[in-house]
Amino acid sequence: MTAMIRSLGEEALNGLDDADRHLLTVWVWSGCCMHKDQNSFKGGNTTMTAHWTELDVQPIPLVNKDTAQVIRKILEPEAGDKPITDEDYKHLEDVAFGGGKLTALAGAVLNDALDKRGQGDAYQLFMEHYLDVEHIKSFPKTNNTQFGSHGEAAVELLANLDAYCQFLDVICIRKDSQTWTNIEKNVAAGLKDPPTLTKLAVLALYHITISALYMCAVRRDEETVALNAITLGPLHRDICNHCQTLIDNPELWLDFDPDVFALATFDGQIPARREVLDQIKQLNENGMLLHLDVMFPKFLEGALATWIRFSSEFAPGGVIDGLTDADKQHIWLPATNVRNEGALGGWVVWARNNPTGALHTHNGLGMYHRNGTYEFCQTFFTPEDHKHVIAAARVLEGEKLEKKQHQMQKEWDTWLVAEKEQANADKAVQEAAIQSRLDAVLLIESADEILARGMTNAKLDDQLEKLRRLWNSGKHHQIDIPNKSSLKTKPKKQAALQAAFEAHLALLEAQEDSVTLEELFSKVFDDSEMVQEEYWEAEDEEMAESWEEPE
Structure with missing residues (x-):
């Protein structure tokens, strides 16, 4: 059967004219636009982080629990001068700095992927009361790899900076121990550290000028708009040109005037959250944003280099560049991987509901429903065809393909x-x-x-x-x-x-x-307190104590 189908296909292909055969045989590839934006964000952050070493300041280390214990053991040895082991150094190498780490930790505290962890409910209640609104959106899920979540979190933290600082004080005071957990302490320290706030401001600026607007452009409803990825070469050239414009013309964004700032955004519109511009301007005037005029262009340089690298399919002389407008109308590729990732999620749900189902069964059902197989069978099949298909299905079932796999x-x-x-x-x-x-x-x-x-x-x-x-x-x-x-x-x-x-x-x-690290980490650790437990462990202990019956 397979040989017959292949023979008929080759015969039909050879009978086509050159133009039609070209459309059927040309291979066109385009990467997911959401991943392009994600990679540009990472590229910009990497370049910006590396540039800090050339300056005279450094964001405070936002350490995890294990690293914090190692550092404190080094700074306060219990007996004599203990040497720093390779394991200690390895932990120190894993210390992360800056805005990206801060948004990740804030997401873990304010909207953890696991409902039992963090301060999600308390955060909702506090912010609704503080902002005097009936309902607020959940904090961006930075610890759940959502596209654009780190930039959105940076905007949110800066727009309501005073509220978040006060909320962290509240969750500390309301506990019986009146102490922060390690992760809460790091978030509170990061929100008051000028270099970390600078990196946070850079992430927010990139999000509202480039990232969010690009994602809106490529995340249209494909069922109604049918956005074709291979027609997006001009969009990516415009993105690269806009990054270069912001690098060459810092006056477009450095004054934070909403009317002028519209020229800095990719769509030419005033940002929806104008309050974040006011907050960044105020922090900058108060000297809390160190080297912002240098760090944002550095971020853009890294992002621009990444945009160029990850949009190479649109480069002059490439396959897409060689297609005519008519070819592009006949060839359609999705702009994002939403459908592919949705299909993978569909398999997870189907496997959960059909624990004994085989993978080839799931794939067959998917093709049956997607390719119009049912309608074709109802229209063209004869009773003999139905009988043949049933017999072939039984043969496949008897081969125990899943067991063999x-x-x-x-x-x-x-x-x-x-x-x-x-x-x-x-x-x-x-x-x-x-x-x-x-x-x-x-x-x-x-x-x-x-x-x-x-x-x-x-x-x-x-x-x-x-x-x-x-x-x-x-x-x-x-x-x-x-x-x-x-x-x-x-x-x-x-x-x-x-x-x-x-x-x-x-x-x-x-x-x-015996070089000491005390100067580097003195901002992070207070000699009067030391937090040993992670935040969810502390919450579990407090919950258990609240349920103990009185003697």
């Missing part, structure tokens, strides 16, 4: 685990041999030995590898030593070892000085 998956998993275990064992043997050889190598004691006679290329390689293993174990690399493959000649090896040995001596001297 499960068995194949089990066999593959078993083989893969065995292969990786063997590879790990071989690697361990090889590593043990290398380490045994290096253990017998004495590390040089002075730089003069590097140029001494008898220091061959092999010995130089051993010295470099010994320093790598001493200081660059795991993720924590303290000495910049080039890879062996990039050191082809002896002079390069000698120069690399010279630099590495000097860094080695400096690190040994620094260890003797």
